[in-house]
Amino acid sequence: MYRILVAEDDPSIAELLEMNFGVAGYECDVAAEGRQALTKIRERTYDLAVLDIMLPELDGFDLMPYMKQAGIPVIYVSAKNQEADRVKGLRLGAEDYLVKPFSVLELLVRMEKILERRHPRQEVLEVGDVRIFPEERRVLMKEKPVNLKPMEYALLLMLAKHPNIVFSREQLLREVWGDEFFGETRTVDNHIAVLRKKLVWAERIVTVHRVGYKLVVD
């Protein structure tokens, strides 16, 4: 289980992050100010830090050298929307910079990508009778290989990694197909239909009315 450090002085935002990280399966510690964050990284190790920039006393930028020293990747979450601030944040060595108000799901996906890059793990994803081997790009259903096209596989991986979370079609397009892809949301519907057919998942991939899709895992 990954351990995440949140440095955020606004209690409602801190609680929001804590709740979401909990649901996404991370362990989470919250520091309400810069010094507290410093104490925490000295006491324990963290896999990732989500830092607000405007913190009392030691601010998010001041914390960066300590994070680097401790080898903790950083995502900034700030109300500061000036280009200069974003550039400064990224120059200092942050992995990402999200501007408030931000989408929690987007934050989760970006965290996931950073964590995966840092800790490549041999793991098998299991959803019902389907087993996915990310390392080998292989999918077995009832021990028989399933033939999936590249985008179908990527979509399956995205859903399987975030079970029970609802994605909008636009989010799936952006995260799976990428920013450069000028597709319509129909593309997502078509691929979902293929997955439902190939994996016999008519029940598992649920359409959430007016929001998107989620993969239901018990």
Place this chain on the structure above:
Amino acid sequence: MKLWKKISLIVISVILVMTSAVIYLIVEIQAGTLRQADEEYVQNTMGVLVSNMISVADFSEEDYRDTTVKSLVQYYFSRYASLVQEKNTYYSLASEGEYLYNLCPYDPMACLGEETEGLLRRTVEYGKELVVCRETFSVGQQIFSAYICKDVSATREQIGRLRILGFTLLAAACAVGAVVLALLLRKALEPVARLTRSASLISEGHYGLRTAYESRDEIGWLSKAFDQMAESIEGKIESLDRELERKELLIGALSHEIKTPMTAVVGYADTLLRMPLDKEQQEKCARQIAEAGRRAESLSQKMMDMISLSGQDAAKKQDFAAEKLTGELAEIYGDRVEFICRIESLYGDETLVFSLIENLIQNALRASEEGERIRVTLKEEEGYDVILVEDHGCGISPEHVPLLTEPFYRVDKARSRKMGGAGLGLTICKRIAEWHDGDLHIESAVGVGTTVKVRIAAHTT
């Protein structure tokens, strides 16, 4: 047309008209004198002539025959005429419509006609002008008419020359005068051109520019007034810039403040919609959304209070009892706040003063530990009603003190947010004090406590 040209033209025109009139008058007076001299001369000559002729008659014999008399008179007349011969003056003698003696190239009898007596001026052929005079005298039974005819064309020509000379000199003088005047005016009006250049430069945005033209005349005064105007414009622009900068800072701060509750609303709503949450977590999300909404609402309310305060009607000020105010506050905060009231009444808006004191009390309570008492004093000082709010709480370090009344300024961001402060309380208090023609002053020392002193103008009757 440029000003110097215009003024030159007007001045020259006026001078031309005036001097023309003067010269005309002088020439005419001169001409009259000359003419009169001519006429007097003719008349005097005639007088002498006639008296001579009559004296001739005195020593003539009574019984001379007419013809003798006639030839005698004719003789004397011719003698006299040749004696007093003078240029351009002609003598003629006639009797019974016939010339007895006439050396005049003109016909004086015809000039005068039969009836006219005395003096006459007449223009004859070739533009010649004559003064003709007739006098009748009798010798014995005979009646004679003596004529003197003077050619006065020379006088007329002299007058004409005078006229031409006068106006030629006038024209020449005016031409030279016009040139000199134009040059002088151009030089005198040069500062105006400089002023114009400065004005256009200032209007292009060089507000620091001055004409700096020193002179004790209208243009000097204009330059001075102009420099004062530029100065005041520069001041105004600077204060507008400062005001704008303050507004921009305020808007920047506000948009940042509004982002925090918005992040919470968007984040929790997103979570509710997308994440698999249990019942308890869902309730928590809903509560947080409601809480953030209330925060945004309170922020906007305070902003509105602050903005509407500057436009508030000063006519709403009135006297109200100080005791009543402290009484109401004591009902709410009585257990922790000590009220000392040394004045009878305050002048202003009761609701605003109430919220001012309440705000300061809440700040003081926030800074104090449980059980520490706060003192609120209302007293009079140097024509002001003074409200003192003293606490013995944690105090504020000196570098923060001047910034405390800035909108959204927080000494400790995390702490005061947790307390529910929007960062506008002291800003509003200061505005309320200023609206009451007063001010707000904060004194504080870390570990000793804080005193906020609000002065509001007392009612002057």
